[in-house]
Amino acid sequence: MPPAVVLLSGGLDSATVLALAREQGFSCYALSVDYGQRHVAELDAARRVALTGGAQEHRVMRVDLAGIGGSALTDPAIAVPETPTAGIPVTYVPARNTIMLSLALAWAEVLGCRDIFIGVNVLDSSGYPDCRPEFIDAFSALAALATRAGVEGSPCRVHTPLIAMTKAQIVLEGTRLKVHYGQTVSCYQADASGRACGRCAACRLRRAGFEAAGLPDPTRYQGL
Amino acid sequence: MPPAVVLLSGGLDSATVLALAREQGFSCYALSVDYGQRHVAELDAARRVALTGGAQEHRVMRVDLAGIGGSALTDPAIAVPETPTAGIPVTYVPARNTIMLSLALAWAEVLGCRDIFIGVNVLDSSGYPDCRPEFIDAFSALAALATRAGVEGSPCRVHTPLIAMTKAQIVLEGTRLKVHYGQTVSCYQADASGRACGRCAACRLRRAGFEAAGLPDPTRYQGL
Numbered sequence: 001m002p003p004a005v006v007l008l009s010g011g012l013d014s015a016t017v018l019a020l021a022r023e024q025g026f027s028c029y030a031l032s033v034d035y036g037q038r039h040v041a042e043l044d045a046a047r048r049v050a051l052t053g054g055a056q057e058h059r060v061m062r063v064d065l066a067g068i069g070g071s072a073l074t075d076p077a078i079a080v081p082e083t084p085t086a087g088i089p090v091t092y093v094p095a096r097n098t099i100m101l102s103l104a105l106a107w108a109e110v111l112g113c114r115d116i117f118i119g120v121n122v123l124d125s126s127g128y129p130d131c132r133p134e135f136i137d138a139f140s141a142l143a144a145l146a147t148r149a150g151v152e153g154s155p156c157r158v159h160t161p162l163i164a165m166t167k168a169q170i171v172l173e174g175t176r177l178k179v180h181y182g183q184t185v186s187c188y189q190a191d192a193s194g195r196a197c198g199r200c201a202a203c204r205l206r207r208a209g210f211e212a213a214g215l216p217d218p219t220r221y222q223g224l
Numbered sequence: 225m226p227p228a229v230v231l232l233s234g235g236l237d238s239a240t241v242l243a244l245a246r247e248q249g250f251s252c253y254a255l256s257v258d259y260g261q262r263h264v265a266e267l268d269a270a271r272r273v274a275l276t277g278g279a280q281e282h283r284v285m286r287v288d289l290a291g292i293g294g295s296a297l298t299d300p301a302i303a304v305p306e307t308p309t310a311g312i313p314v315t316y317v318p319a320r321n322t323i324m325l326s327l328a329l330a331w332a333e334v335l336g337c338r339d340i341f342i343g344v345n346v347l348d349s350s351g352y353p354d355c356r357p358e359f360i361d362a363f364s365a366l367a368a369l370a371t372r373a374g375v376e377g378s379p380c381r382v383h384t385p386l387i388a389m390t391k392a393q394i395v396l397e398g399t400r401l402k403v404h405y406g407q408t409v410s411c412y413q414a415d416a417s418g419r420a421c422g423r424c425a426a427c428r429l430r431r432a433g434f435e436a437a438g439l440p441d442p443t444r445y446q447g448l
Contacts, residue, residue, distance in 0.1 A: 070334030110294030
């Protein structure tokens, strides 16, 4: 089984990606990034998902993005919005996916693997610039030039199996692959035990996905 | 004075870049990355250079690349070569410049600045893939797509003032700008106080640069 690095946030999308990468026959090295996000519940969820999702190894790398702030997810002084906003929302974390893919690229090169998976998608997403297909294409072009493997003719491929899927399609795929969505945390402001607020953009997209798919929502909400 | 993020390793090249960015009228936010390199002398040097070079602020971000290894600079079990080798040397650190530029991009976006400086050069370099102009061009293309600033029409520019200069030209430029090269550490295996081995590729390139420029070499060597 060829090795692949799978970026695993602890949320619904990346848990589905891990299951899809395993189905495609990859031995999965799950990478989570502790960047100073609002709550540790997300990383706790990533650990559970890596274990039950059959990852070969799970690594948490730390990068202090909270030190520079600039996002509702890294600066406690910026509130997470609970109503939709126009444009790129304040939950956008500057250069987050560029940094995460760079770390995945480094680990992939050391592991000698040619495949990286990331759970970005554009349809039911928050409108972040670094979730778009053109961003992924640009990163792939960069990866081919940035590394020894690229120079030697076998650059990393960046797989984005969810990129054109709706949230409903994602949860249907994950349910087929027996993903334990109750273990995942998507909420931007989950409490310490991982219970969701039910009001932020991530919660709304997630809940609507289960509804549209006609599936029970296993999310644990605060106050319930 | 417009702000710029300047990647500062503590070596000769990036110290020169800081001086050039200052000369061009930028208010410089120096960024060093503690990635688990062999010796802390490099980061100590970066702190001195930031101070004497007039940086507005100096930030050290930590990323544990030593945990994944794969390079003589991050894995103590891989020896630093003291004779030239063909191809990309083992001192290449997987995806290092991609990661460093990504972190610079994040900080630049939070600071609201549109300029990043990095001291890569191809002539008197160690042959790393992520020091080439085509890599920098690909990163610039990525940055324009990755960030809010890029989407809103004012992407970051990546400045590489040394890219086509020889080491001799670099030290002549820096000497003109009164860079304190005695404070910088280029050696791959400097001792704790920053004294250079005089034998690794970085030492050889540096020493040859001062010789070709006809300038005294202020480097402190081990055993002297």
